[in-house]
Amino acid sequence: MNWPDFLALGFMRNAFATGTAVAIAGSLVGYFVVLRRQTFTAHALGNIGFAGAAGAQLVGFSPLGGLVVTTLAAAVWLTFVGARLSERDLGVGMLLMLALGLGVLFLNIYSANANAALGILFGSVLGIGERQMWVAIGVSVLVVVLLAILFRPLRIVTINEDFARAHGVPVELVTLAFMLTLALSIAVAVPVIGALLTFAIFVGPPAAAQAWTRRVGTGLALSVVLAVVQVWLGLLASYYVDYPATTWIAGLSFAVYLASRIGRPMGAAA
Amino acid sequence: MRPEDAEGAKPAIAVAGLAAGRGRMPAFRDVTFTVPPASLTVLVGPNGAGKTTLFEALLGLLRPQAGSVRILGRAPREARRYVGLVPQSARLAHEHQLAGREFVAAAFRARRLGLPLARRETALAVGEALAAVEAQDLADRRLGTLSGGQRRRLLFAQALVNRPEILLMDEPLAELDPAAQRTVVGLAARLRDRFGLTIVFSTHDVNPLIGIAERVLYLAGGRGVIGPIEEVVTGEVLTKLYGVPMEVFEARGRRFVVQDDAVMAAAPEEVAAAR
Ligand SMILES: Nc1ncnc2c1ncn2[C@@H]1O[C@H](COP(=O)(O)OP(=O)(O)OP(=O)(O)O)[C@@H](O)[C@H]1O
Ligand SMILES: [Mg+2]
Numbered sequence: 001m002n003w004p005d006f007l008a009l010g011f012m013r014n015a016f017a018t019g020t021a022v023a024i025a026g027s028l029v030g031y032f033v034v035l036r037r038q039t040f041t042a043h044a045l046g047n048i049g050f051a052g053a054a055g056a057q058l059v060g061f062s063p064l065g066g067l068v069v070t071t072l073a074a075a076v077w078l079t080f081v082g083a084r085l086s087e088r089d090l091g092v093g094m095l096l097m098l099a100l101g102l103g104v105l106f107l108n109i110y111s112a113n114a115n116a117a118l119g120i121l122f123g124s125v126l127g128i129g130e131r132q133m134w135v136a137i138g139v140s141v142l143v144v145v146l147l148a149i150l151f152r153p154l155r156i157v158t159i160n161e162d163f164a165r166a167h168g169v170p171v172e173l174v175t176l177a178f179m180l181t182l183a184l185s186i187a188v189a190v191p192v193i194g195a196l197l198t199f200a201i202f203v204g205p206p207a208a209a210q211a212w213t214r215r216v217g218t219g220l221a222l223s224v225v226l227a228v229v230q231v232w233l234g235l236l237a238s239y240y241v242d243y244p245a246t247t248w249i250a251g252l253s254f255a256v257y258l259a260s261r262i263g264r265p266m267g268a269a270a
Numbered sequence: 271m272r273p274e275d276a277e278g279a280k281p282a283i284a285v286a287g288l289a290a291g292r293g294r295m296p297a298f299r300d301v302t303f304t305v306p307p308a309s310l311t312v313l314v315g316p317n318g319a320g321k322t323t324l325f326e327a328l329l330g331l332l333r334p335q336a337g338s339v340r341i342l343g344r345a346p347r348e349a350r351r352y353v354g355l356v357p358q359s360a361r362l363a364h365e366h367q368l369a370g371r372e373f374v375a376a377a378f379r380a381r382r383l384g385l386p387l388a389r390r391e392t393a394l395a396v397g398e399a400l401a402a403v404e405a406q407d408l409a410d411r412r413l414g415t416l417s418g419g420q421r422r423r424l425l426f427a428q429a430l431v432n433r434p435e436i437l438l439m440d441e442p443l444a445e446l447d448p449a450a451q452r453t454v455v456g457l458a459a460r461l462r463d464r465f466g467l468t469i470v471f472s473t474h475d476v477n478p479l480i481g482i483a484e485r486v487l488y489l490a491g492g493r494g495v496i497g498p499i500e501e502v503v504t505g506e507v508l509t510k511l512y513g514v515p516m517e518v519f520e521a522r523g524r525r526f527v528v529q530d531d532a533v534m535a536a537a538p539e540e541v542a543a544a545r
Contacts, residue, residue: 035366148384149383156380159372167380168347214372214410215369216375216376
């Protein structure tokens with residue numbers, strides 16, 4: 001096959017494929033994360049996943065497996081324990097703190113881990129192997145399918161929970177299903193963008209999209225476009241200018257955010 | 271109108287010997303009443319009397335501790351799709367950037383799984399619901415830019431979007447100014463008259479509903495009584511109900527309910543003007 005210059009190398013192709021899959025799934029889930037004001041939860045899940053990955057590595061399991069298991073477990077915990085909105089940030093923050101405390105312990109015990117840990121915290125999209133790529137693509141497809149199935153109940157629970165409950169929508173079940181979907185998409189996004197930078201995909205693009213459009217459908221579409229373009233441009237930039245892709249993607253995400261806040265339609269005519 | 275909606279037809283809501291509560295203790299017991307189709311019933315009672323609890327029982331969200339509830343002749347859970355609710359504490363996110371029509375559309379067949387692909391059908395239902403509450407002008411406004419009264423209208427539209435036959439409204443007048451209260455009551459009356467909706471409307475302020483609602487159901491002290499407004503809305507009953515002195519008087523051919531000290535404070539013209 002005749003690849004363009006920047007796709008000539010296998011690891012770049014893996015990076016583009018994985019980055020695209022993660023950007024699509026992450027920004028779609030992220031649209032609801034922003035609408036539900038759960039951005040702190042999304043951020044925390046990534047970092048809790050980091051501790052899981054470090055722990056898994058320590059005992060000789062796959063870090064990706066550790067990421068998936070811990071984010072899923074944290075999602076279940078946060079759904080049932082941190083369920084009450086008034087306590088949500090507190091519940092999320094305390095769990096995050098505990099996880100990071102453990103993460104540091106794992107690194108301390110096995111310091112050869114430090115480099116791998118850096119990759120999880122800040123992302124290492126150029127170091128993604130073929131197997132990991134297929135896992136990320138598979139999980140991303142699953143996430144999109146789950147969101148499509150959940151879409152209507154999730155939308156009403158997000159927009160008017162009291163109404164949803166009164167009309168027989170199983171609010172707790174929908175919330176749990178969404179949290180698990182979020183956890184899955186975070187778990188595969190962390191190696192790409194970094195546990196500390198999940199905002200770049202899960203929050204930046206959807207927040208900008210919500211500032212620019214009032215419609216759900218358009219907002220979801222715009223959110224995907226922004227996330228994918230960010231990732232592509234970030235990868236291209238890192239190929240031609242040798243800074244980490246994460247840096248470029250984060251920079252682009254911030255630029256989009258700034259643009260959406262400055263060019264935000266104001267007031268009634270918005 | 272369906273044939274059985276005629277006079278003396280079977281009731282839209284039939285409650286017999288009902289005891290219900292969210293905790294172990296019922297909020298009320300032995301409540302019996304029926305509501306005929308295409309009518310407007312006001313539900314009054316002090317805080318904690320069980321108005322919201324009664325709505326939950328009518329929606330089948332609470333299992334009766336005693337007695338029975340029939341909605342359109344069915345068990346409440348089976349009648350859900352015929353019932354719309356305007357919830358009391360709608361935590362309508364103030365910063366939402368979504369358009370009014372999205373807010374209403376979200377409620378359309380919301381229990382089904384899968385993507386909402388029937389776009390034209392949804393648009394039609396949303397348009398009808400917005401028109402029914404005269405809120406077409408809010409369709410493209412962002413939720414975050416709306417006033418309390420405008421949000422109420424959207425909540426109202428949301429409850430109508432699945433074309434219910436029964437509409438339960440839990441304190442829809444709270445936080446509204448008198449003009450907005452009047453509008454909401456007027457819309458409810460119109461839905462009853464034009465579309466034959468059966469409405470149960472809870473409120474602490476019966477004034478805007480006098481002359482419009484046919485009957486009052488009042489809940490207090492764990493009991494419930496239903497009757498025509500003239501019988502229930504009397505100073506004696508209301509004073510007992512709320513535990514503060516209340517007075518009902520007639521002026522310009524209408525009835526007014528006033529807390530006693532307010533009667534002292536306000537000149538009659540002011541009381542009348544406040545309507
Ligand atoms: N989760 C609960 N567990 C136990 N008791 C509850 C619960 N929720 C409410 N109650 C009690 O049930 C009773 C009825 O409450 P309900 O909310 O139905 O009253 P209400 O008439 O709607 O009051 P308001 O005018 O304040 O809305 C109250 O005494 C309340 O304290
Ligand atoms: Mg109540």
